Amino acid sequence: MPRANEPGRTVSSRLWDLLFAFDPNNTELSLADLARRTGMPHATARRLTLELVEAGALERTSDNRFAIGLRLWRLGTLAPRAETLRSAAQPFMEDLYTALRQHVQLAVLQGDHAVIIERLSAVNAVGLTSQVGGLLPLHCSGVGKVLLSHSSPAFIDEVLAGRLQRFTPKTIVEPAELRRELASCRSTGTVVVKEELSEGAESVATRIVDGRGKVVAALSVVVAAGSIKLQAAVPSLVASGLGLSRSLGWRPGIPIRTS
Template sequence: MSRTSEPGRTVSSRLMELLFSFAPDSPDLSLADLARRTGLPHSTARRLVLELVDAGALDQRPDGRFSVGLRLWQLGTLAPLTESLRTMAKPFMEDLYTALDQHVQLAVLEGQEAVILERLSAPHAVGLVSQVGGRLPLHCSGVGKVLLSHAGRQMIDDVLSRKLRRHTDNTVTDAQLLRRQLEESRRTGFALVRGELTDGADSIATRIMNHEGRVVAALSVVVRAGSVQPHGVLPSVITSGLGLSRRLGWRPGVPIRDSSGS
């Protein structure tokens, strides 16, 4: 039984299930799609979806499909951490993009995945598996490894205790090797990932700290394998990360803390 059909589920929880059915790879859905994804009866899904349309949270297109509404998008822009990060990160990302002509992206930790807040992409750059608003695995992406290495011991244990998906032949799935990589990333503040998530794509990522020294995001450049030397790009990425961290109030001498604050 779908959790949306379980007795005792509130109307608000069902509304949230409908809204969270939308994703970067499925920005518009039919009523049948929404009913199937949530497990709601078709009549219930229709009633709730039309209420969301009336409220401006969803838009209904001429072909009958639904998409996220303007009012819901406006509400999302009020999230203080994500919007201030995007705004402050933009100049640093633009400088990296101009200098390297490669993908540059900013990501934060949400649950046990990394969410891409912003990305600048060169037309000729290597193809990537996700887009802005999309999610990346923690164990095999550059931003993911940086975020996981600073997420605390319990989070690391939780992620590494489950079966890890192998995305390419280079994906590291051995828990002990990953622990060593995460320890190194926590010590240095950066991660180099070579073709683990996407064949032919290397990622150079670094941490972003706030005024408390808490790691709140990761910044990365993703390059086509062989197009540049990752260690040649690394100083620019780290410098940009430190510059953005300073904008968020961090200063040298402030201890680096996990994203949880510990």
């Protein structure tokens, strides 16, 4: 694909480049930031950014930076997969949060990452670097491992053959060990992750299944390392996962399949 400043790029593709320059860690960007992150000439970035502001897709902040506009945010809330899951999951997540008073989060597969589509968090819960809308690696997060384990063998091979980043000393990056863990997750529907993504944070995650037996999401609880016994949280988490799966049409006897 040509770079943003090369001929052959359509106007619409350059507009998308500007919008996708924003992410959970960069919610406000200057014009210089946008030009640098997209590779566009400054004049082109300025002209297209102002068009997005006029359309309501971007908004100008008080310090002359830019952020995603309310009109675009409202459009994003109409995404059927995320909104259906979020609505169905809300009562189950609230029950888990009430019982455990920790982070409770829901994630789906997006490309080669897990994306968080909902989270409930206690004020004193362990600090996390990711936010709602943020991406998590598949090989070392609880929700990521659940989603990866129920993906196709070809996709698993692709992920494990790639660069497996070591985020902490406890991150598992050996493909053979990860394959064993993924096989166990497919069998049990749950996985426990201890300080692999963030030091001081542990999680337990379970699968969410729809009426066709397809794993469509993962539900997890994230706690401060050593604050509770994770195995004690498994029954409540699994019960919530089964309840949410039933609300999506799954019933016992429907075989759980991989993508």
